[in-house]
Amino acid sequence: MAMSCDHPDLLPLDEALARLWAALPAPASSEVRADRDDPAADLAAMDGVALRSEDGRAPRRLLGTLYAGDDPAAFTVTPGTAVRIMTGAALPAGADAILPVEQLHETEGQIHPQAIPEAGDHVRRRGGQACAGDLLLPADQPLNVARTALRAWVGRPLPPPRRIRVAVASTGDELVTDPLPHQIRDSNGPMLAALAHALGADVERRPALPDDPETLAAALRNPGGVRILMTSGGVSMGEHDHLPAVLKDLGATILFHKIRLKPGKPMLAAQLGDLLVLGLPGNPVSAYLNALLFLPVALAKLEGRALPDPWRRARLAAPVKHKGDRPLLHPCSLEDGQLHPLPGKGSADLVTLARADAFAWIEAPGQEAGARVRYLTVM
Amino acid sequence: MAMSCDHPDLLPLDEALARLWAALPAPASSEVRADRDDPAADLAAMDGVALRSEDGRAPRRLLGTLYAGDDPAAFTVTPGTAVRIMTGAALPAGADAILPVEQLHETEGQIHPQAIPEAGDHVRRRGGQACAGDLLLPADQPLNVARTALRAWVGRPLPPPRRIRVAVASTGDELVTDPLPHQIRDSNGPMLAALAHALGADVERRPALPDDPETLAAALRNPGGVRILMTSGGVSMGEHDHLPAVLKDLGATILFHKIRLKPGKPMLAAQLGDLLVLGLPGNPVSAYLNALLFLPVALAKLEGRALPDPWRRARLAAPVKHKGDRPLLHPCSLEDGQLHPLPGKGSADLVTLARADAFAWIEAPGQEAGARVRYLTVM
Numbered sequence: 001m002a003m004s005c006d007h008p009d010l011l012p013l014d015e016a017l018a019r020l021w022a023a024l025p026a027p028a029s030s031e032v033r034a035d036r037d038d039p040a041a042d043l044a045a046m047d048g049v050a051l052r053s054e055d056g057r058a059p060r061r062l063l064g065t066l067y068a069g070d071d072p073a074a075f076t077v078t079p080g081t082a083v084r085i086m087t088g089a090a091l092p093a094g095a096d097a098i099l100p101v102e103q104l105h106e107t108e109g110q111i112h113p114q115a116i117p118e119a120g121d122h123v124r125r126r127g128g129q130a131c132a133g134d135l136l137l138p139a140d141q142p143l144n145v146a147r148t149a150l151r152a153w154v155g156r157p158l159p160p161p162r163r164i165r166v167a168v169a170s171t172g173d174e175l176v177t178d179p180l181p182h183q184i185r186d187s188n189g190p191m192l193a194a195l196a197h198a199l200g201a202d203v204e205r206r207p208a209l210p211d212d213p214e215t216l217a218a219a220l221r222n223p224g225g226v227r228i229l230m231t232s233g234g235v236s237m238g239e240h241d242h243l244p245a246v247l248k249d250l251g252a253t254i255l256f257h258k259i260r261l262k263p264g265k266p267m268l269a270a271q272l273g274d275l276l277v278l279g280l281p282g283n284p285v286s287a288y289l290n291a292l293l294f295l296p297v298a299l300a301k302l303e304g305r306a307l308p309d310p311w312r313r314a315r316l317a318a319p320v321k322h323k324g325d326r327p328l329l330h331p332c333s334l335e336d337g338q339l340h341p342l343p344g345k346g347s348a349d350l351v352t353l354a355r356a357d358a359f360a361w362i363e364a365p366g367q368e369a370g371a372r373v374r375y376l377t378v379m
Numbered sequence: 380m381a382m383s384c385d386h387p388d389l390l391p392l393d394e395a396l397a398r399l400w401a402a403l404p405a406p407a408s409s410e411v412r413a414d415r416d417d418p419a420a421d422l423a424a425m426d427g428v429a430l431r432s433e434d435g436r437a438p439r440r441l442l443g444t445l446y447a448g449d450d451p452a453a454f455t456v457t458p459g460t461a462v463r464i465m466t467g468a469a470l471p472a473g474a475d476a477i478l479p480v481e482q483l484h485e486t487e488g489q490i491h492p493q494a495i496p497e498a499g500d501h502v503r504r505r506g507g508q509a510c511a512g513d514l515l516l517p518a519d520q521p522l523n524v525a526r527t528a529l530r531a532w533v534g535r536p537l538p539p540p541r542r543i544r545v546a547v548a549s550t551g552d553e554l555v556t557d558p559l560p561h562q563i564r565d566s567n568g569p570m571l572a573a574l575a576h577a578l579g580a581d582v583e584r585r586p587a588l589p590d591d592p593e594t595l596a597a598a599l600r601n602p603g604g605v606r607i608l609m610t611s612g613g614v615s616m617g618e619h620d621h622l623p624a625v626l627k628d629l630g631a632t633i634l635f636h637k638i639r640l641k642p643g644k645p646m647l648a649a650q651l652g653d654l655l656v657l658g659l660p661g662n663p664v665s666a667y668l669n670a671l672l673f674l675p676v677a678l679a680k681l682e683g684r685a686l687p688d689p690w691r692r693a694r695l696a697a698p699v700k701h702k703g704d705r706p707l708l709h710p711c712s713l714e715d716g717q718l719h720p721l722p723g724k725g726s727a728d729l730v731t732l733a734r735a736d737a738f739a740w741i742e743a744p745g746q747e748a749g750a751r752v753r754y755l756t757v758m
Contacts (some may be wrong), residue, residue, distance in 0.1 A: 027724070041560040045727075047617045067590065067619050069553025086617045087660070088553055090561035126560075129730060135526075136730050145577060145758050149570030149663060150733040155557075157569055161576050174448025174467055178534075181420040181505075183448050190536055191528030197540050198524060200579055205539070211446065220479075238426045238465045240446050271409035282467070284528060311693060329470040351508060351515050354411075376555050379524050 009261040010326065017297055018111050019255045020269050024276065024301040032137040032147070035154045037127040041072070041090040046122045049104060050095035051082040052116040059110050066092060082111055091123060096344045098122035099364035142306035168192040169219065169224040171234040171243070172282060175208040187285045187350060188232035192280070195291050197231065198379050199299055206336075211240035223275045228298055230291060233282030236266040241289055243279050244268060252277065262326040263347035283347035289329050289359060292376060311361075311374040314339050321366040328363075331356035332375065339375055353378075389639035389705065396676055398634045399648050403655065403680040411516040411526070414533045416506040420451070420469040426500045428483060429474035430461040432496040438489050445471060461490055470502060477501035521685035542581035544679050545674075546605040547571040548598065550613040550622070551661060555586040566729060567611040567666045571659070575609065577758050578678055590619035599629055602654045607677055609670060612661030615645040622658050623647060631656065641705040642726035643669045662726035667706050668738060671755060688749050690740075693718050700745035707742075710735035711754065718754055731756040732757075 026201050033103055044050065044066075051060055061084035068088030075083045077094035085091070085098060097117040105112040123211075130136060136150060143158075151158055168189055175186040186208050193205045204226060209216055211234065234243040235257070244257055247259075252272040259267045264288035268279030278294055280287040296308045315339040322328045331349075332339040334357040341360070344352040358375040360367075367373055390398075396749040423429065423445075430439055439461035442454050446469030454462045456473035464470070464477060476496040484491040498648045509515060515529060522537075530537055547568055565587050572584040583605060588595055590613065602608055613622040614636070623636055628758070631651040636658075638646045642665035647658030657673055660664040696717040701707045710728075712716040713736040723731040737754040739746075746752055 036560075038730075040558070040563075047615075065618070067553075067617075068551055069555075071559070071561055086619060088551075088563075109708070124727065129724060129728060137733055141541060144733075145570055145574045146667060146729070146732040146735070148573040149566040149667070150729050152569040153564055153566040153663075153729055160582075161573055168411075172447055172467075174446075176448075179419070180450070181415075182450055183531055184419075185534060187528040187532035191524055194527040194540055195524045198579060200577060203539075236426075236466070239444070240465060281589040284532075288525060288528070345508060348503065349508060350525070350529050350532055352418075353525040354516055354523075356525070 010258050010265065011256050011328070012185055013293065016256045016259045016267070016269070017275045017293065020294060021301055021307060023253075023255050023269075023271060024298060026301055027143075027304040029140055029143055029304060030156075031135060031139040032150055032154060032156070034130040034132055034134045034136055035156075036132045038129040038131075039124050039126055042126050043124040044085045044091065044098045044122065045087050045124045046098055046100045047086050048084075048098045048100040049111050050077060050085040050091050050098055050145050051113075051117060051145070052077055052079060052094060053097040053119045053121065055079055057113045059112050062106075062109050062111060066090070073285055087098040096123070117351055122301075125351040143304040144306070161303070163200060164228065164299055165204065165226040166196040166228040166230060167204045167206050167223065168196060168230050169206040170208040170282075171211065171216070172208060172231045173211045173240070187284055188280075188282070190280045191284065191288060192230050192232060192291055195379060196295060199296055201228070201295075209234075211242065213242045213246050216242055217250060218245045220246065220252075220272055220275070220277065223272075225272060227274065227302060228276045228278060228295070230278045230280060230295065232280045235268045235279040235281060241266075243277075247272065247277065247279075260326050261290075262324060262328045263285040264293075264329075265326065267294070269294065281347070283326065284350045285331075285344075286347040287354050288353060289376070292379065293294065310376050312377065313372055313374050314358075316341065316360065316367055316371050316373055317368050319366060320360065322362045322364050324364055327361055329359040329376065330362050331361050332358045334358050334377075339373065389637050389644065390635050391639045392672065393708070395635045395638045395646070395648070396672065397674055399673060400680055400686060401652060402632075402634050402648075403677060405680055406522075406683040408519055408522055408683060409535075410518040411529055411533060411535070413509040413511055413513045413515055414535075415511045417508040417510075417532075418503050420425040421505050422503040423464045423466055423468050423470065423501065424478045424503045425477055425479045426465050427463075427477045427479040427501065428461040429456060429464040429470050429477055430492075430496060431456055431458065431473060432498045432500065435490045435495050436459055437510040438491045440607050441485075441490060445469070473501065475502070515539055523685070524684040526562050527571040540610055540682070540716055542579060543607065543678055544583065544726050545575040545580040545603040545609060546583045546585050547575060547600065547609050548585040549587040549611045549661075550595070551587060552590045552591060552619070566663055567659075567661070570663065570667060571609050571611060571670055574667070574758060576676060578675055580607070580674075580678060586611075590621065592625050594620045595625045596629060599625065599631075599651055599654070599656065602651075606653065606681060607655045607657060607674070609657045609659060609674065611659045614647045614658040614660060621647075622656075626651065626656065626658075640669075641703060641707045643672075643708075644705065646673070650671065656677060660726070663729045664710075664723075664732050665726040667732060668755070671758065689755050691737075691756065692751055692753050693737075695720065695739065695746055695750050695752055698745060698748050699739065699741045701741045701743050703743055706740055708738040708755065709741050711737045711739050713737050713756075718752065
C-alpha cells in the first residue's frame with residue numbers, strides 16, 4: 001500500500017550516508033616513515049653561492065657550479081673560495097651558508113659579498129624535515145593526492161589510481177527513444193552516467209530495464225564486473241516498483257530504504273555480494289540529488305579517500321516556505337554569493353534543475369530571507 | 380639574474396586564472412528547446428485511481444490498470460467507472476483527477492472515495508512544464524550534469540563525455556629512483572598524475588625530463604596527442620630553469636609567468652599550438668597548490684563547464700603572521716569547522732602538505748585568531 005504522507009521515522013540523510021560509508025570497505029593504507037634523513041644532505045634553499053660564513057665579506061674565487069642533483073664531492077670550499085649553487089643542490093664540504101645571488105657582485109670569477117653571511121643561511125639542513133625512521137603519517141589515514149606524493153617521496157609509491165567501475169541503468173516501461181505522448185525518453189540514464197563520469201568513475205551505461213522482476217533479478221545477478229550499479233526508478237511503492245523485493249529475494253543486504261529528504265524519500269542502497277546498488281528514485285530531480293549525495297561518498301570510501309563534505313553555506317535572498325516533515329532541497333541560483341530560490345515545479349522539473357546553481361537545505365516550516373543555510377552546488 | 384624579493388607588479392592570482400580561462404576554447408553548446416509539450420499528456424502525479432471528479436464520492440467500478448508508459452486509449456472513464464493508475468501514467472479519456480490510493484477503499488473491483496476529488500487533483504497537466512518550442516536553456520550556457528539530462532529529455536542527447544588527456548612530467552637532473560644523498564625521488568610526478576586523475580583527466584605520466592633545453596624542446600614539440608602538459612620545475616630563474624626560454628623559442632604564447640602567490644611565484648602557463656603547458660614550480664607544496672588552482676580551471680573550460688570556485692570560508696583558530704607582499708597559502712587542519720594553522724616548513728615541506736586539510740589565504744601582515752578567511756580544501 002503506497003504511503004505518501006511524511007513519516008518522522010524515515011532515516012535522516014546523515015544516518016543514511018553514515019550507513020553507506022560504514023558498509024563499504026576502504027583499501028588498507030600502511031604508515032609512512034622516512035626511509036632516510038629528509039633532506040638527506042644539507043641543501044641550498046636559494047640560488048647563490050655556497051661559502052664559509054666565517055670569512056665574512058671577503059671576496060671568494062668561484063670553483064665551479066653545483067646544480068640540483070650534482071655530487072658535491074666535486075668541490076671543497078676552503079678560505080677564499082666559493083661554489084656557485086642552485087636551489088636544491090647539496091652543499092660542498094667546507095661550506096656552511098648560501099649567499100643569495102641578490103646579495104653579491106661578481107667579477108671575473110670572483111664574488112664580492114654585499115652582506116655578511118651567517119652559518120646556516122638559506123640552507124635546508126640534513127634531517128631538518130625528518131630523520132630516517134620518523135613516522136610521517138600513521139597507518140589507515142585517508143588517501144589524498146599529497147599523501148600519494150609522500151609515499152613516492154620515501155620510495156613506496158602507490159600503483160597508479162584506477163577508476164571505480166559504475167554501471168547506470170534506468171528502469172521503466174515508459175522509457176523509449178521515440179516517445180508517444182504517454183511515453184518519455186530516458187534522461188536519468190545520461191544524467192547519472194554524466195555524474196558518475198564527472199566524479200571520476202569508469203561508467204558503463206546500460207539499456208533501461210523494463211518493469212519486470214525477472215529481468216531486474218537477472219541484471220542484478222550478473223553485474224558484469226562493476227562495483228556500483230546505479231538504477232533510477234522502481235524503488236517507490238507502486239505496483240511496478242520491484243527493486244526492493246527483487247533485492248531481498250536475491251539475499252541482498254538492504255543498507256537503507258526510504259530517507260527523510262524531499263525529494264528522495266524512496267532512496268535505497270543495498271549490497272549484493274560485491275555489488276553496491278544505489279537505487280535512486282525515478283523522478284529526475286530526485287535521482288539527481290540523491291546521486292549527488294550518495295555516489296561521492298561511496299566512491300570516496302572505495303578509493304580510500306576521506307568522507308567528502310559537499311555542503312557550503314550562504315544566505316537566502318528570499319524566503320522559502322516548506323510544509324511537511326522531510327527537509328527540502330530547494331533549487332536556487334547563486335548570485336553575489338546569495339541563494340536566490342527558483343520557482344521549481346517539484347521533483348519532475350528537469351528545466352529548473354538545469355537552471356539551478358545550487359540546492360538549499362530547508363527545514364519546515366521554511367526559512368526567512370537572510371537566513372544562512374547550507375547548500376549543495378550542482379555539478 | 381635571479382630575483383627573490385617580492386614584486387608588487389607580479390600578476391595577481393585571479394588575473395592569472397582569468398587569462399587561462401579566456402585563452403582556452405569551450406565547446407559550443409546550442410540552445411535547448413522543448414521538442415513537444417512537457418508533459419506530452421496529462422500524467423498521474425501519484426499512485427491512485429483516475430476518475431471523473433464531478434461524480435464526487437460515488438463508488439466506481441475499476442476498468443483496469445494503467446502503468447507508466449501504457450497507452451491510455453485502452454480505457455475510457457465514464458460515470459461510475461475509474462482506472463487504477465500509477466505515477467507517470469497518462470490519464471485515460473474521461474478522467475480529470477487522480478484520487479490517491481490513501482484516499483480510497485477498495486472492495487471487489489470497486490473503489491469507494493474517502494475524499495471528494497477536484498478536477499486536476501494530482502495531475503501533471505500536458506504542457507504544465509513547457510510547451511513544444513519553448514526555450515528551456517539559451518545557447519552557450521556552461522555544461523553540467525543536469526543540462527546533459529535536459530538535452531537527452533528533448534531528444535538531443537550529447538555524445539558520452541570524454542576525458543581530457545593530460546601528460547605529467549617533472550623536470551630535474553636530481554630526480555632518480557634510487558637517490559644518493561644529493562639526489563631525490565620524483566614525488567611531483569605521481570602527485571600531479573594523481574591530482575589530474577582525481578580531477579577526471581585521462582593521465583599519462585611521463586619520465587622526468589632532464590635539465591636540458593634540447594630534450595625539453597623535443598618533448599614540447601611532440602606532445603603525443605595530449606591537450607595539457609603539466610611540468611614541475613624549470614620555471615624559476617636558476618641557470619637550469621630552461622622552460623620559459625624553450626617555450627619562447629618554440630613560438631609559444633606565454634599566458635603568464637610569475638604570479639603574486641606564495642608559494643608559487645614562478646608559475647607559468649603557455650599555449651603551444653593546441654597544447655596547454657602548465658609549468659608548475661618544482662617545490663612540492665608549490666607544485667601541488669598551483670596545480671590545484673589552475674588545472675581545474677583549464678579542465679572546466681575545455682569541457683564546457685562553468686568556472687569552478689574552489690574557495691570556502693572559515694575562521695582561523697590561531698593567528699598567522701605573514702611578511703612579504705605576496706598572499707600566502709598557509710597549511711591548516713580543519714577541526715570543528717575552524718582552520719588550525721600548521722607549523723609548516725615552507726614550499727618543500729611534503730610532510731605538512733600530507734597532514735593538511737586546507738590552505739588558508741593570508742594577506743600580509745597576517746591574520747588574527749578568529750578572522751574569517753578563504754581557504755582551499757586539499758584533494
